[in-house]
Amino acid sequence: MTKGKSTPLLSPAYPMPPYHYVNSRLFLAMFNPPEDAIQALLPPPLRPSQMPLAALMFGEMPCKETGTFMESGILVQCIFDNPETEEEEVGVYFAYNYVNTEIAQISGREIWGYPRKLAKISLNWRNETITGKVVRDKTTIYKASCKMDEEGAWIDSGPNINAKVIPSPSGEGYDLAAITAAYLEYTIKNGRSGDVKIEINGGPNDDLSPVKIETPMIGQYFDCDMLVPPAKIVGELKL
Numbered sequence: 001m002t003k004g005k006s007t008p009l010l011s012p013a014y015p016m017p018p019y020h021y022v023n024s025r026l027f028l029a030m031f032n033p034p035e036d037a038i039q040a041l042l043p044p045p046l047r048p049s050q051m052p053l054a055a056l057m058f059g060e061m062p063c064k065e066t067g068t069f070m071e072s073g074i075l076v077q078c079i080f081d082n083p084e085t086e087e088e089e090v091g092v093y094f095a096y097n098y099v100n101t102e103i104a105q106i107s108g109r110e111i112w113g114y115p116r117k118l119a120k121i122s123l124n125w126r127n128e129t130i131t132g133k134v135v136r137d138k139t140t141i142y143k144a145s146c147k148m149d150e151e152g153a154w155i156d157s158g159p160n161i162n163a164k165v166i167p168s169p170s171g172e173g174y175d176l177a178a179i180t181a182a183y184l185e186y187t188i189k190n191g192r193s194g195d196v197k198i199e200i201n202g203g204p205n206d207d208l209s210p211v212k213i214e215t216p217m218i219g220q221y222f223d224c225d226m227l228v229p230p231a232k233i234v235g236e237l238k239l
Helices: 102-112
Strands: 019-032 055-061 065-080 087-099 116-118 120-126 129-136 139-147 160-167 173-184 185-194 197-199 215-228 232-236
Touching: 019 129, 019 139, 055 087, 055 129, 055 139, 055 160, 065 102, 065 120, 065 173, 065 232, 087 102, 102 116, 102 160, 116 173, 139 185, 197 215
Parallel strands: 087 116, 087 160
Antiparallel strands: 019 055, 019 215, 055 065, 065 087, 120 129, 129 139, 139 197, 160 173, 173 232, 185 215
């Protein structure tokens, strides 16, 4: 790690990207939110895509740069304006994000703006059924399970989109309030799919009431490698 690249300056908490993930395990529990509820999950200027689509994500992430960690999140497909192309583009917004190591939490928040909190995250197989679960404050805030009995095909849903917010030291306003986009690269090794079951509860410090499920869609599991590059700022948050 290079001194002077991040806080603390004399002993940085993480290296700079790109980050390389090898032999990751990724479970996506996809669902359709009601059309009138999805905008509540997206900060302006992000907009819902034509078909309301969201997912619970659970993953085991063996990262060469930060070590292996578990990750989970609630993802929402969105539309944003790409300032480089001056065209609308589809991306995946991280409305909620959890990890189980400090280095993954700090690096994800400070570099890309992932809204990471620490949690206990599990991803387990029993016969052909995979179950992902997130626990905080001794409460299972959400979980999903799927019997994987079909082949699964990867569909690129665009860049990872995050709201990177750095409050001002005065306690008023923000030093930075921006939309970031990171264009991950995936190498898919194996894919499976099946019918999915989802349960969302929330907890004392995790208000998940904006997340509503109209129709469960499909569960997908992938063995894959991922390259996580630096992000680009693609818009200003309207807070």
